[in-house]
Amino acid sequence: EPEVTQTPSHQVTQMGQEVILRCVPISNHLYFYWYRQILGQKVEFLVSFYNNEISEKSEIFDDQFSVERPDGSNFTLKIRSTKLEDSAMYFCASRGQAIYGYTFGSGTRLTVV
């Protein structure tokens, strides 16, 4: 069964450093998403991406965040200057048609120290 692949599975970074979280969505999917989950809290929407541009972003997705689909296969989330409160699981998701369910990756655990 096709899956969404995220790398790395765990990343530790110093506060103020830039991080790039990588995702390979399912190959024929058209819609791409990033979510995050702070430990013990609910899954929060960050951003959606369709047709090579951001469709929608939440209030969490401020100027420190950016997304890119550089080569038609990867979908990346960049955090420019990490803060302690960015520590969370970050999930990438994709879907083929609007009506279908999302397929999520297994996540990247980001720890900012």
Place this chain on the structure above:
Amino acid sequence: DAKTTQPPSMDCAEGRAANLPCNHSTISGNEYVYWYRQIHSQGPQYIIHGLKNNETNEMASLIITEDRKSSTLILPHATLRDTAVYYCIVLQPMNDMRFGAGTRLTVKP
């Protein structure tokens, strides 16, 4: 998701059916009901979705009331591996999905 109400937790005996309720009294005509689950800290997993007809797949059945104001996800023979947080989400397909707190289902031996 503020559009749905789910009990915070439920228990179910292994091998029995797990029936997870969801209220969505303000659902509009073009909104679907989606169910996902999250096992421990894994990524959420799509289970099933429906508009107004009952739906069944290899994982579960979805029963939607005739007025569409509530639905029930049924896991016919729950196993320990079905222990997870289950999310009921009401959504127009073109909109982006938001998660609520869900129902924490614990399957007990």
